[in-house]
Amino acid sequence: MIRYILLLVLFSSVTQVAVALTDTSSIYEEVESSVYQIRVINNETGKKVAIGSGFVVQQDNILATNYHVVSEYVNGSDVFKLEYLSTDGETGPLELLDLDVIHDLAVVKSTKPMGKPLEISAVPEKGARLYSLGNPLDLGFSIVTGTNNGIMTQDQDGNILFSGNLNGGMSGGPALDESGKVIGVNVATQGNALGFLVPAKYLSVILDRLADNDFLPVKDRFARISEQLIANSERTIERLSGNDWGTTQIGKFLVPAELDKSMRCWDLSRVPKKDDLFRSFLTQCSNQKNTYLSKNLSLGMINYEYVWMDTEKLIPARFYTRYEKMNSSFIESDVDKSDVTNFACHTGFTKTAGQDFKTTVCRRDYLKYKGLSDMLFSTVLVGHPAEGGVFNLDVTGTNHKAAYGLFKKMVESFQWKN
């Protein structure tokens, strides 16, 4: 089967393949000396905890890679150090200059010249041939050819879709066009032959910022990260707020449906049984988008859920015992006390769509990332003996003011339909 496919490819595109092959080998030769393995080393054991790829860009001592390749070092710079490994086996220290957690980029500096800097270029047209370089699975350097499948929209994540086999360890390696210029940085893979590249323009932003600053390292990395997270969260919420949400009905409420194309909503209602004494519905929506910060911390999630319960057969006390159990909201995450404070909460009663609600706002702040909060909103219909409705909204890694704005706008668009 495999042989068959390979033969088919050879016969069907003989001329093209011949051209592409010369291209691939010449590109490999040209840039090989500019691509390195980037590794995070434990100071005590001298062994690597993470590896990725990186390439020389802008100056002969500046390298670009992914943030997630060096994240271990960013979060524990007293325990780990950064190192490069060249194709001919030479190693040396690296210094972290700047990073962009939103687009998963980092720029590091070497103490000595590392080779010819690669040039940055715009993303070519859809369907163009691309070459992705890196060090897959720590097996040595390799080059992968693939096709540019276009840039995804902003409400996805703006990355380039690359049909080529990216593998672990290639993260941070360059993706080149046919003239050997960098158009993106390998960042992720999904399923079969589906890769994602960060457009190189985001790398240019960091490099320009560094050039203005004589390539001095960023003083407070965590402050830089929280700035980026807050700005990103504000941008996202602003974008969501500007959308036409449409409405969906849950029980007697008309509520916002998907805030955005990136939101995925699922119905998680329990399957009704014949002898049920009450009805209950649950819809959950999530933006499925997290900014990776470390192994157990990813932020930028926006989740919301609607619950509706009603009954014709239960007496109020019995209905409310069940309804009260639905009134419990929390944020699923792996944070511990070195990341965040405890939640501080405030509860009161509010009027929405002419109905009374018991409303709670909880907020916890990140210790390292100043000004960054997780926000939890919960509003619960009260005063109806046989009907109940719950709306929960969680926003992680956000500016609390922006999250307040989103909650307010969502709640104010509720309508009661009797």
Place this chain on the structure above:
Amino acid sequence: MEKLILETTQRGVKSYHKLEKFPVIIGRGFDSDVIISDVTVSPTHLKIDRLEDGFEIQNLSSENGTKLNDVPLSESPQSLSIPAEVRLGDFKGRILSPTAEVAPTRIKSASNGWFSFLSNPYWAGFFVIITAIAIAAGKYISTPVSQDSLMYLSKVLPAMLLMLALALLIASVSRLSAHRWAFVPALSIASLFLLLPLVFEYIGQFLDYLLTTDWPSTILKHSTEFLLLPILLILYLTRVHYIRVISAIGIAVLVTMPVTAFFISDMVDQMSNRSGFTPMPNYNKSLSSLDIRLKKTMEVSDFLEQSESVLNEKVEKLLEQARDQY
């Protein structure tokens, strides 16, 4: 002064012997004037004699001896001043004058009156029925699916069984100590022991929603844990056994010590959990179909503004605490 009274206490019961014909011999032997069955008492242990101007006391026991007001007596007679405490071996007694005042009569509460809710059988019956109803209602309310009525009965019966067993235990203690069964008060106490926690739980939930805070239910829960058993015991001791309040408190504290110790360790655990880090938001989740509350309904924007300033302050404090820790 021609006569004396010898007060002896055996198994908590006091008995009195009038000493009229002197000399009086006290001992375990059947030829003694006052026979005492305690095995640490010698057959002929103590002699009390009347003199012209008073009494004298003489230890006759060479085995365990006699103490007068905590001082060991020699074998030679010694003058006796009244009242006096004597100790024959392990056996305790007091020598009193017939004119000594006795303790005031304790007035028995009008038993079976409507207000003596412990000993009136109607009250006991009422408590039992209310407890059964409360348990059944609690189960009914907390299961939002249709169930057979026999199902509820099967939930109530074990509780009733527990109540009867508890009542029987209390009554047996009464029987042993006071030679009365006193089953009605025992039943009242046992049913109150099961009923009151349910009542307080309901009140706690009501107050939680009324005040929009978790404190009332927490306080009521802990007070039930710590105070219910001692208070019921004190009631039982004072009303049924006519024990003085001070002694009853002492006994209640002593008896409930193991239970209290358990709840204290449990509470300390909870407190240390609460003061530590938790990823769970802690807010008042109570809901009530009655919707009786003190907090007024606000406009969403006003509430959010208020919560923003409240939370700013709270989070600032939490951040300060966290910074102090690291």
